Every structure is written in C-alpha cells, then in structure tokens.
Amino acid sequence: MQAGHQMFEGTDAHRWTSWRVLYLLAVGVALTTETRWLCPPSCHCNTSALEVNCSGVQFMTVPSGLPREAKLLNLSHNSVKTLLHQQFHTLTHLLHLDLSDNLLVLIEVEAFLGSQSLLTLRLSRNQLKIIPVGAFAGLTNLQLLDISSNQILVFLDFTFSDLAALQFFTAAYNELVFISHQAFTGLTSLQELHLDGCNLTAVPTEALTQLRVLKGLHFHRLGLTTLPNYSLHHLVHLKELIISHCPRLETLLGNSLFGLNLTSLTIKHCSLNGVPYIPLRHLVYLVYLDLSFNSITYIRGNLLGDLLRLQEFHLVSASLVCIETGAFKGLAHLKLLNVSRNLLTTLEAGAFHSVETLKSVGLDNNPLACDCRLLWLLRKRLHLDFGGRPPTCTTSVQLQGWNFLDFSEGELPNLLTCRQPRILNRKLQDVKVDQGHTVVFYCSSEGDPLPSVSWLNPQLKYVSSVGRIRTLSNGSLEVRYVQPHDSGTYFCVASNAAGNDSLPVSLHVRAFPPSSKNHFLPQGWSAFPSDSPTVNGNQKFPFDVKTLLIAATIGFVSFFSSVTVCFIFMFFWSKGKGQIKHTATIAYVPRSTMSNSNSGKGNSTEPSRFTMKLI
Template sequence: MAPPPPSLPVPPVTRAPRGGPPRLLPAVATITLLTLATVGACPAVCRCSGGRVYCNDRGLTAVPEGLPPGATTLFLQNNRIGDAGIPARLGRLPALRVLYLYANALEQLPAHLPPALRELHLQENNVRGLCRRALARAPLLERLHLDDNSVSAAGIEEDAFAENRRLRLLFLSRNHLSSVPAGLPPALEELRLDDNRIHTIPLRAFEGLPALRRLVLDGNLLANQRMADDTFSRLGNLSELSLGRNALAAPPANLPRARLRRLSLAANAISHVPAGALARMRALERLDLSDNNLTTLPRGLFDDLGSLSHLGLRNNPWFCGCNLAWLRDWLRRRAPPRLEVRGLLCQAPARLRGLPVGELRGEMDACDSPASGGGTAGGGTSPAVAAVSPPGAAATTPGLWVQAAPGGALRVRWPPAPPGASLRLSWLRPGGGAVTETLVRGERGEYVVRALQPRAPYRVCLAALEPPAAPPLCAQARAGAGDPPPQAGSPGAPGGDAAPPALPPAAALGAAAAAAAGVVLGVLGGCWRRRRRRRMGLGGPPLPPPKGGGGGGRLALRPLRTPEEGGIRTVYPPPPPPPPPLPPPGVRGYRGGQVPHGGGGGS
C-alpha cells in the first residue's frame, strides 16, 4: 500500500480567550475601513456605479454631501442648483473627469472646479459671462458646453481661456454674442457660435487657430460688407464651414480651399456666385445653396469639385434658359450614384416650370440673350441685377426702371409693349419670404407695387410671356418710407397698383356664393332669435302667471352663468409625469440622446 500524500502544513491559530473574537478580525476590519475611505459612501439621494455618480433629476438645490473621492463622472443635470449650491468640496474631487450640470439655475461658472476635469456641460442655465479665475481651476479642460445660456461678448474676459491650452471643443450656441470671442485657445478644433447676434467679423478674428476643423455660424446677422476679407483665409485646416440663415448676398471671399469638405450657405440672400468662388476645392463633398435667390450659375463653377457627392439647390428661382445648359450637361456626366442633387427645378420660363434641369433635352439649347446684354463671368448669361439703391433712388436696368414710392411702395416702369402683350411682374424681399408675382398689361408701361416693408430691399423682375425662353429683367431697390404694410384683410393689404385688379372668374363666383350664404344665414338667424324670444317670454303676448299666485305676466329668468359666475378660468397644465427610472450603469439620458461611457461627444 502506498503511503498517503503529505498534507500541507497548517499554521497554528492563536485563539483568543474563551468568549472573545479571533485575533484575525481586527486586520479584516482595518482593510474594510481603508477601502471605504478610498471609495467613499454614496449619498442617499444618488446612485453610484463604479466611478459614476447619478444625482440627476432629483430636484436638488445644492451638490449633495458625501460624494465618493474616487468618482470620475458626476451627473447633476435637471436639478435646481444655483451658484450658492456649488460647494468648495466639489473642487476637491481628485479623480473627477466629466461633470454634467446642464438644466440648472446657474448664473456664472462654478468657482470650484475639480483640477482633473476634462469635460464640463453647462447647457440650459443662465450663465452670463466667462472669467479667467474660474476656468483656470480646470487647466486640463478639453470640452466646454455652454449652449442656451446668456453669455454676451461683454461678459467674456479678454484672457478668459489663457489657462485652458488644451480646450478642443467650445459650444456657445444660442447665447447673446454680438462678436466672435477674443483670445480663443490655439488647440480649438470645433467652435459653434450659431444662433447668436454676431453681425461683424473684424480682421484677424480667427487668428491663432491652426487646429480649427469645424466652424458653425448659422443664424446670425452676417453680411458680406461686415466680414473682413481674411475672415476664413487663415483657417487652413478647416473641413466644415456652416453659414446658413444669415444675410449674405454672395459666398464670402477667400474661403479655405485645401481641406474644406462641407460648406453650407443655405437660407441667405445669395443672388449671384462669382465664377471662381469654388475654384480648387477638390476635397469638397457637400455643398448647400438652398433657399437663396439664384436664377443661374456661372459656367464651370463646379469644374474643380471632383469629390462632390451632395449638392443642395432647392428653393431658388432657377431660370432654365441657355444660361443653365452647361449645368444640365455637367449633371449628366456626374450621374448618380456619384452625385446626389436636390431641388434643381425650373421656375421659369413658364413652359418649363417644375421640371428637373437634369431631365431636359433640347428645351434649353435655343434661347436668346437677355435684353440687358449682361452676363456672369465664366460664360453663360443671366438676368441683369442692379445694386441696392437707397430709398428715393432709382435702380435702372436696360428695359426696367424701379424707384421707391411713398408709403412702402415701389414704382416699376418699362418701355410700353405692343397692345395685347402680357408681362409677369414678380418681387421678393431677399431673405424675407416667397416670391410674389402678378400679370400686367405690357402697353401700360408702369405698375406700383404696394404694401411692402418700408425701406427694405426688394428684387423686382419683369418677364415676357412670349417668347417663353427669354430670361427676366431684374433690378433691386429699397421700398419707400412710410407706415408698415397693413395686415391681411385691411384696405390696401395686397401689393398692387392704384386700382385694385378685377377678381378672376373663380374668385367672383366664390364671392357671390359667400354673399348668398350670408343672406340665407341672416334670415335663418332672425327666425331663430324670434322663436327663442317667444319661448323665453321675451317677446309676444304675456305668459300666464304661475300656479299658486304671484302677479306679473312674465317669468323672472335667472341669467345663465358658468359655475365660476362668468369669471375667466385659468387652465393649468397637467402635472408633470413621474421621473423615469434610473438608467443602467452604462448610460444616462442626455437631451434626447445617450451619455457615452466616457468623454462624450458634442451636444
């Protein structure tokens, strides 16, 4: 029989005296206390999971006590925390990297930011300014979200970002800025200034930003004459530029060309594009020129755009004559799926209205040059456009003369046409709405457009119906001074000549039907009122007195009232729904999206 294997030595256990605990328990207790001191207990109103602490949507007015020192991400959004609710102990969390404080009641930057903070979310507060002292406490900050606040240009200290050399993303959308903040950090890669009040960009506004790749300036008050020529030329690494919803009359000069991949100029007042505006933009992939006043484009405008995959051209008054024949041919060479073109539909001449330019064949080849003889550089012809003239001055195009008239009007004149000729007259306030048009008799030689915005610029175009391919003559002038345009339905509300135009047959029939219906309803209403008065004892012979005595030939009627005796009731909104359940440890709701596990993206 083989001998049994040797057993492992067992160390002797020193037992405590009878009735006492073993001597190993004090060591276990010491380790437990050290662990708790390192991790920290979770506040009662919060939930902790790993390094994340969830204290959001609790109705808090201050940062809770007892936050674990090892916390890396702190969620405090959707509370009622004000400036006084940010204690100094918040700045003593050594491991905190991400802090969510959006949708609270803050009016200034927190004065006690953790030194290791990388990402700070302060959207939807009432922060009014940025000071160097507060930002200097977070020298490692990389992402700063300040959307939907009240930050103004005067509230930003000139050297506010002097200590934030690592800041890569700055969101200042929907604030009260009137100019571009000065002293931006050189490491900045993305800057959002959309939906502010920025009206001027001076020289060297974006100087010292070699790493900037994305710039968003949508929804401001920018115009070409208020932007310096070098505004974008210094941004050599810019890959995305968005200038939608401004007051541009043409693309800005000196756009960055080498690396620009996305360019948005939608919803401006662009009426012409210079021939070389997009030259050498070989990396451009998306271009949006929608919602402008373009009737044509210069020949060869897109020749250098070999990478273009999306082209937005919708909601422009395109004139499909020989001036756009080159674009039709270019589109055929760049057929899908290489290029997606949206909204390139003819608006004139009338026989081509609504047709896609790319599907036209010979309809655009035979056309006459404009009567003005003007044209755009780079080939092709376009309607002549005069510069905007001040109130009282005349804008003249050969064959068209426009002058301001009192009372917010424009007087349009043209050489009298042969009897029986009809012309289409249209007018549009750049950036102010849809095109309005009417038919006028050519032999009159004059028409007054009324009910315009006083002193506002208008683009007026006159087009002959025959021949249909002739492009319109256009001029631009400001309406005369006077009272604001009357509301719809008031006298003189529709723009038109001194004498109101006759109603078309359909409108006349509708008016007659409405008048007849009014007479019938009036007769029926009178009969109903007489019948009701008789039933209520308010007319006709006296009613017999009620049984049981009592004089009088009429019943005493109580007035009808609501339960509140005729008062106006206030309608209160329904109570808010209960707060949603706590999320799983990995994610948390954030403005309709998800908070990433670490270092999240933009808002």
C-alpha cells in the same frame, strides 16, 4: 441486457447527483450575493451590472445603506435638495452617478470626497444658483460633468480646480452673467465645453485661456453682438467651434478667429449679412464650414481662396440670390455644396475651382431657371448625390416643374439653351461738354438669360459702382464733374452665358480758359465773371457810391461808439478813487506860433494842433 440496464441506471443516478450539487452551489452563491447586496427600499438593484436604480421614488435625501460595490447609481427624478459633506464616501467603486431632475439647491464643500473612482456626474435640471469652491474635491478621475439647466449665475475662481481629468463639461442653459478669470483653472484635460443658453454678452476670453487643450467649444443662444479680435487666440488646439442661435450677432471682427487651427466652423441662426471673408482667411486648415440661416445674399468671387482644405460648405436658408463667378476659386478639395432653400436661379460651373471634385450638391427649393448655365450640372446628375432631393426647374416656362432626373441625355442640348445678348439702342453717343458738368451714357440690352451690363473706361478697366465715375443700377454710366482727362472712348459690355455684345461711346471735355490776372485781388483769389466791358483785356470794376457811403457810416459809428464807451468807463473808474479834483486843459497852438518859435532852425513849419490834458 440486465447488465446494460443497470449501467444506464447508474449513469442517471450519477448525473442527478451532479445536478443537485451544482444547484445547491448556485443557490448558495445567490444567497451570499443577496446578503451582501442589501438594496434600499423602493430601489431596483442589478447585481450582475452592479447597478442601483432609485429613479423617480420621491426620495427627499440620499438613501442610506447603498451597496458598497455599486458602480452605477441612479437617483434622478427625486426631491433631493442637499448633498452633504462626504455624502458618497462609502461608495468607493462608484463610476457613474446621476442626480439630474432633483431639487438640489446646495452642494456642500467636499460632498463627493471619497468617490475618487467616479467617471461621470450628472447634476442637470436642478435649482443650483452657485457651486462653492471645493464642492468637487476628490473627483480626481471625473471625465464628464453635466450641470446644465440650473440657475447658476457666476463661476467663481478655482470652482473646478480639482477636476484635472475632466474631458467633457456642459453648463448649458444656466443664468450665467459672469465667468471669473480663474474659474477654469485646473481643467488641464478638458476637450469639449458647452456654454449654451446663458446670459453672457461677451466671450469669456480670460477664462478660456486656461483651457489649453480644448478641442470643441459650443456657444448656443448667447447675447453676443460681435466676436471681438483675438477672442480665442489662446486655444491653439481648438478644432471645432459652433456658434448658433445668437440673433444679435451681426459681425465678426477681422482678427476674431486669429490664432485658431479650426477644422470645423459653424455659425448659423445668427444675423450675419455677408460671408465673413476677412476673419475666415486665417483658417487654412478648415474642412467644414456652415453659415446657414443667416441673411447672406451673395457669395463674392475670388475671396475664399485661403480655405485650401475646405471640403464641405453649407449655406441653407440664407436668402442667397447669387453665387458669383470664381466664388470657390482655390477650393481644390470642395466635395459638398449645400445651398438648399435659397433664391438662386442658377449655379454656373465658373463658380468652382473644379467641378470634378464635387460629389454632393444641395440645390433643392431654389427658383432655378433651367438654361445653358445649368447644362454642366445636368450632365453630372447621375454621378452626384442630391441628398434625395433633386433640383426642379421653376422659372423656366417651357420646363417648369421638370426634375433634374427627368431629362434624357439626348434632349439636354436642345432644351437647355441660352440667347446671346444684344444691345438695343446702338445710336452713336458722342458727347462734347465743358469741364465741371455731369454726363450720363445709356445702355440697355436683351438676351436669355438677362445679360449683365458693365462698363470699361478708356484704359479698358472695369468701372465700379462707386466713385465720381460709376455704373448705375439701370446699366447706365455716370461721369460727374467731368475733367479734361476723362475724355476718351468708354465701352458698354452686355454679357451672359451665351456670349456678349459691346457698344462704344465717346466723351470730349473742354477745359476752362486760363484765368486773367487781377491786381485788385489777393494772390490765389479769382474774380467772379462779369459782364462789364474790358479795356485792353483788363476787366473794369464799377464804382458803387452807395456801398462806399454805407461802409463809411458803419465805420464812423463803430469808432465813436468805442470812444464813448472808453470815456464812460474812465468816468466811473475815477469816481471810485476818492475826492480827487479833475482838471481838463485844452491848449491850441497856432501854426504861426510854431513857425516863430522855430525860426532859428530853418524854414520847417508844423501844422497847428490841439493839446488836451486830463488831471
């Protein structure tokens, strides 16, 4: 027992000695580390993370004596105004530098020279007005640059030419009015660019041509009024384009998106008044489309078929009143449709290429009329994701306030019903009219839902709402300045989801009789109708003495006025030629004299005449 006791005592002593050695080693290492890490006053240093945090201590300049091994340096929320030449050259291991929320007004050339390991640089919320060329010299490995919320007015040529490794660049909320054509030269690795909240009124197309591998471009709160043709066509690798909060942007020209291979396009909080069908036709790789918060009222049929790969379509709060039949025809991969907070009364299955591909539908906050047009959607309700906001019946009196999830499968066919259209006034409309008149055919109908009225011409083609023959907003058909070839049978067709009804009307146009020949008018002219009697089919024109006398008087007055003006002009012209005597000789040659002088030449006679000479 005593031997065992001594053995345990020896073990405890050995263990105690080992712990003392380890403790002394740890203390020695700590002392050595603290000796090497001389943390600047008011800063907090984390030796394990190699971090120096000097945020919010009101430094006026960058502090000296920063640890050389530091990898993270936080100087945000201070009052630093200037970065000097080679300001951080001793921090050769620095990876992340934060100078945001200072009073920076000047960055000297080569301020960051020596910090070649730097990966991220944040200079946001300062007072920079310009960045000199060469300010970022030496930052050959920088991947992220944030200069947002400054007062920068212009980007000069080659400002960022030293940042060959830069991948993410945000210059949002500056006062940029111009970006020089070579400003982005050297940014050969840039993946994402944010130009938000600036004073730019046009896309800096020439500058953007330098960004050959750009994948994401953000325009936010710019003064754009339109997106011109070929604005971005050099950005062949661009995948995401976001344009938002540009209230003056009303149009996208037809080739504005030409050359792009976008997979995601967002144009929201702008002033588009319609879906930009023509520009979108180029985007055959588009997967995501968001046109929310625009003044778009219709999605027309059969105009989005070029977006073969589209999977998500968002059109929230857009004043949408109708999604036409065939609106999404050709979109065989459409999985999500979000049309929340609009003015839709229904969403028909005929709008889709296939309802089987749909997985999510946003339809809440619409004045929905729950009738047979929505029966397909309610039957799929248990297999659809409504985003936690299932639609509600609003305009149906019987079902007002009902939630889509409140219906049971058995009651759907009896509750969601429609009434077939019926044309009210079926009185025969058979119109016979002379050529050149205007004819209106009327057609009114009833049904539930309210039927839409269209017209077919005699060739059984739909009549449009524009042109000489057109449909009116009240359902009528107007034929203006009728011609003989307009004759025939027209059909009024009233349609809704429950079926249709039709009504034929007839139009007979009498042509003008052939016009008679008139030898008194030039060829190609036609005489006005007259009530004067005719002789042998030829129209007689009355002789008007008064008109003839007025015309003759006007002619004589004009003639004598011209002669008088000529004599007055000759008189004053001759007076300016010096002392020249003018002689006027008037000779009268009687008829008999003329006859006697020519007696030897036959019996020809000449009339008497006056001869006047002015010398």
